[in-house]
Structures are given as structure tokens and as C-alpha cells.
Amino acid sequence: MVFAERWKYREALFPPEAMKNSMDLWGRDRYYGKLDAAGIPVFPRQSALKQLRFTKENNNLYALDFVADAWRDLSEALREMTSNGILYENSPWAAPQALKACDMALVDYRTYMVDNIFPVFVEEFLVSQKRSSSVRNFADFLTMFGTFAERILSRSGPITLSGFIESIYTSPRCSGLIIEIGDEPYDNDAIKMTKYIDGNFDLVKDILSHYGFSIDRRAPWRLIADIASPAMREYMQGVRPLYERPPKPPDMGDCGEPILNDSIAIDAFGYSALPGLETLRRHARGYPEFEDLQLTADNPKWSNSLFSQYYRSPAGADMEMIKVFLYMFYKGYVASDPFITYPIECFGGIEAFVYYRDEMRLSLQGLFYTVTTEGADVSIYGSKWNLVNYYKLRRIERGMRHGMAKQKQIIRDAINIFDFSSGTVPDRQFKALDYLNRLYVGPIIVSPLTLTTIDDIMGQLK
Numbered sequence: 001m002v003f004a005e006r007w008k009y010r011e012a013l014f015p016p017e018a019m020k021n022s023m024d025l026w027g028r029d030r031y032y033g034k035l036d037a038a039g040i041p042v043f044p045r046q047s048a049l050k051q052l053r054f055t056k057e058n059n060n061l062y063a064l065d066f067v068a069d070a071w072r073d074l075s076e077a078l079r080e081m082t083s084n085g086i087l088y089e090n091s092p093w094a095a096p097q098a099l100k101a102c103d104m105a106l107v108d109y110r111t112y113m114v115d116n117i118f119p120v121f122v123e124e125f126l127v128s129q130k131r132s133s134s135v136r137n138f139a140d141f142l143t144m145f146g147t148f149a150e151r152i153l154s155r156s157g158p159i160t161l162s163g164f165i166e167s168i169y170t171s172p173r174c175s176g177l178i179i180e181i182g183d184e185p186y187d188n189d190a191i192k193m194t195k196y197i198d199g200n201f202d203l204v205k206d207i208l209s210h211y212g213f214s215i216d217r218r219a220p221w222r223l224i225a226d227i228a229s230p231a232m233r234e235y236m237q238g239v240r241p242l243y244e245r246p247p248k249p250p251d252m253g254d255c256g257e258p259i260l261n262d263s264i265a266i267d268a269f270g271y272s273a274l275p276g277l278e279t280l281r282r283h284a285r286g287y288p289e290f291e292d293l294q295l296t297a298d299n300p301k302w303s304n305s306l307f308s309q310y311y312r313s314p315a316g317a318d319m320e321m322i323k324v325f326l327y328m329f330y331k332g333y334v335a336s337d338p339f340i341t342y343p344i345e346c347f348g349g350i351e352a353f354v355y356y357r358d359e360m361r362l363s364l365q366g367l368f369y370t371v372t373t374e375g376a377d378v379s380i381y382g383s384k385w386n387l388v389n390y391y392k393l394r395r396i397e398r399g400m401r402h403g404m405a406k407q408k409q410i411i412r413d414a415i416n417i418f419d420f421s422s423g424t425v426p427d428r429q430f431k432a433l434d435y436l437n438r439l440y441v442g443p444i445i446v447s448p449l450t451l452t453t454i455d456d457i458m459g460q461l462k
Contacts, residue, residue: 021208021214035444041314042313043312196221289309316433334357
């Protein structure tokens with residue numbers, strides 16, 4: 001039954017010829033906006049985000065600034081078409097409101113580490129497997145965590161922020177390029193067919209393209225900013241000339257009080273320069289990162305500007321964040337289970353010997369970030385610890401099958417780069433990390449998922 005409904009949805013209501021203005025975030029486009037042009041995980045800079053208008057119950061939702069501009073104009077256009085009788089009123093497309101937008105990857109990562117990884121490590125790996133007695137201090141804790149990563153990581157989920165962003169644990173919304181106008185289950189094809197693929201849908205698909213949006217073929221309430229679209233590029237670059245108009249005065253009630261409504265003040269706007277769309281009004285001042293690009297230029301020029309200016313790679317911060325979590329985890333572990341009880345022979349009998357675990361005596365700064373006045377990193381767990389463990393964790397997360405001799409050679413080469421490069425400690429660490437990423441961790445090679453694989457992971461998708 002499920003297969004039949006999925007086939008009907010895929011082939012009858014959303015056939016291949018209807019895919020012109022669509023993406024497949026369960027298949028070939030599943031890394032869209034989560035990886036840069038080189039295939040490296042990224043997440044948006046907060047400075048690149050802008051608050052959305054037309055949100056459900058005036059929730060504070062955000063998307064990349066040019067996406068927010070395009071959403072504003074699309075929302076106004078659909079409302080105007082509804083008021084003019086072009087669109088049916090009883091439709092999710094008549095007056096759409098954003099329900100979900102950019103997920104903050106850093107916030108979700110913290111929740112994931114605290115709620116998922118720490119309980120699995122402590123309860124299932126240490127306690128259930130009777131390894132707790134081996135943890136007497138922070139060094140033992142780190143050793144056990146390393147063993148946990150080697151043996152359990154492939155089944156428990158990613159550890160680094162880079163691995164988290166690549167994984168199914170993060171929604172495509174973390175890119176800042178996606179706005180959702182519905183909150184239905186993603187695997188409910190009946191809802192898709194009856195609610196969203198309605199009498200307005202064929203027209204709305206074209207309207208979406210006029211504002212640079214594609215639709216997710218598997219979840220039609222999910223709107224995706226298409227950075228290859230000239231229409232979206234107009235919002236990135238801006239339109240000229242711009243005109244200024246004063247804000248529209250609010251409607252007044254019977255008592256002379258202003259009535260709040262969804263109408264948006266008209267501010268600086270211009271008109272599209274795209275053939276056939278010249279009458280479309282765009283509130284698109286544009287952004288300096290894209291002002292020198294051509295609308296019809298090769299996509300890499302646009303994507304390179306976008307990812308270099310609007311996004312950050314977590315690679316340089318992966319181990320710094322893990323250090324903080326490990327420090328917090330150990331302190332929490334000792335507070336909840338402060339001592340170990342050993343049976344010992346005493347005067348011909350067995351008595352309990354109680355060993356109190358070492359509390360954390362050094363600060364986070366003292367453990368991880370101690371640099372001499374000469375610029376040498378003398379931290380107990382410093383830059384070289386970062387390099388070794390970054391490679392180990394990313395190797396496991398990516399499933400790279402390097403033999404022991406190969407692993408030692410890679411680590412030795414990375415440390416040599418750190419030791420003999422010029423510059424500050426952060427500069428040298430960046431060079432060594434860049435070496436690891438370029439030659440060994442590398443970009444993700446995207447291969448489309450099959451329908452069978454998609455069905456298997458569907459319940460985990462967000």
C-alpha cells in the first residue's frame with residue numbers, strides 16, 4: 001500500500017516532466033547548502049541571516065538575507081493574486097506563512113551531543129559494559145572516549161560538528177536557503193496529494209520560479225532558494241534603479257486606532273530585468289558580495305562568492321568544540337558518580353576500598369589553551385592533540401579504511417606541517433588541518449540515493 005501510494009505520488013502527480021522547477025532533498029540534492037562548492041561541510045554566518053516576514057504567529061524565523069527578500073515579494077504576490085481571484089482562497093498557497101526556516105546548526109549540535117552522545121557513552125559504553133572502574137581521572141576519561149569512538153561511533157552517530165552537518169541528524173534547513181510553509185510528516189504522501197498539489201499548484205510552481213524558488217519534490221511545502229536561478233540572483237545582486245516610497249499608512253478603526261494587519265510597507269524597490277518578468281516588483285537592494293557578477297555567469301562564480309562570504313567551515317573549530325564538551329562531560333560524570341569501589345583482601349576477609357575520582361583541578365583554559373610568550377603551544381591537550389584526534393574522528397565518521405601504517409604516516413605528516421610551518425600557532429594548525437582535509441578527509445562525493453534507501457531512512461529525516 002505504501003509503495004503504491006509512493007509510486008502514484010512520484011509518477012502520476014509529480015512525474016519527471018514536472019521536475020523542471022524542483023529539487024530532491026532526499027536524493028541527489030540532499031547536501032544542498034550543507035556542503036560548499038568543494039564538498040566541504042559549512043553552516044551560515046549569523047551576520048548573513050535576516051528575519052522573515054509573513055511567519056506563523058509572528059515567530060522569529062530567519063533565512064539568508066537575499067532569501068528573506070525573495071520570500072517577502074513571493075508572499076505579497078501570492079496574496080495579491082488571491083485577492084484578485086486568480087488563486088483559490090482555500091489553499092496553502094493563497095496566503096502562505098513560514099512555519100520553519102533556518103535551523104541553527106550550533107544549537108542543534110549542542111543538543112545532540114548532550115542528549116544523544118553523552119548518555120550513550122556513559123550509560124551504554126561505561127556503565128553497561130562495566131568500564132566505569134577504569135575511569136579515575138580526566139586522562140582515563142579521554143582514553144575511554146577514544147575507545148568509544150573507535151568501536152561505537154559508526155553506530156551511535158557523528159561526533160564532530162562537520163560530521164553532524166553532513167549527517168541525517170541535521171535538517172536541510174540548516175543551510176538558510178529553505179523555508180517551509182507546512183509541518184506535515186515528510187513521508188505522508190496522502191497529505192502532499194490532497195493539500196498541496198491542489199488547484200493552485202500548477203500556477204504556483206511557475207510563480208515560485210519568478211522569485212527564484214524551487215520546490216522540494218518529496219515535500220512540496222518546502223521552498224528552496226535556487227542560487228542557479230537568475231531570479232534569485234537578482235535578489236542576491238539587487239535591481240537598479242531603485243525607487244523610494246513612503247510607508248503605507250495603517251488602516252484606522254472606528255475609534256481612530258490603527259488596525260494591525262499583514263500589509264507590508266513599501267520601501268526601496270525596483271523591477272526585474274529578466275525577459276518576461278519586467279513588471280515584477282522586487283524589494284532587492286542587493287548585497288556587495290555579488291555586485292560584480294553577471295546574472296548568466298557560470299554557477300561556480302556565484303556559489304564560490306556565496307560560500308566564502310556567507311558561510312563558515314566548522315573544520316577549524318571541530319576539536320575546540322569537542323574539548324569543551326569533553327570537559328563538561330567529565331565534570332558532570334564525576335559529580336553524578338564520584339567514586340569507585342574496589343573489593344580488596346584485608347585481614348583474611350574482603351572489604352570495600354573506595355577511590356574518589358579526581359575532580360577537574362585545571363580550568364578549561366589551562367588544559368587546552370596554554371601558549372607561552374614565545375608563541376609555543378604547551379597545552380596538555382593542545383594543537384597536536386587536535387590534529388591527531390581530528391583525523392581519527394573524521395576517518396571514522398567518513399568510514400575511511402586506512403591501515404595502521406597509513407594512519408601513522410598521515411598523522412606524522414600533519415604534525416610535521418604544524419612543527420615546521422611559519423606563523424602563529426593558529427596559522428600552523430590551520431595549514432595542517434587543511435592538509436588533512438584536502439588529501440585525506442576530502443569532500444563528500446555525492447551519489448543519488450535509491451528509493452529503497454530513502455524509504456529506510458525516511459523516519460529519520462527532518
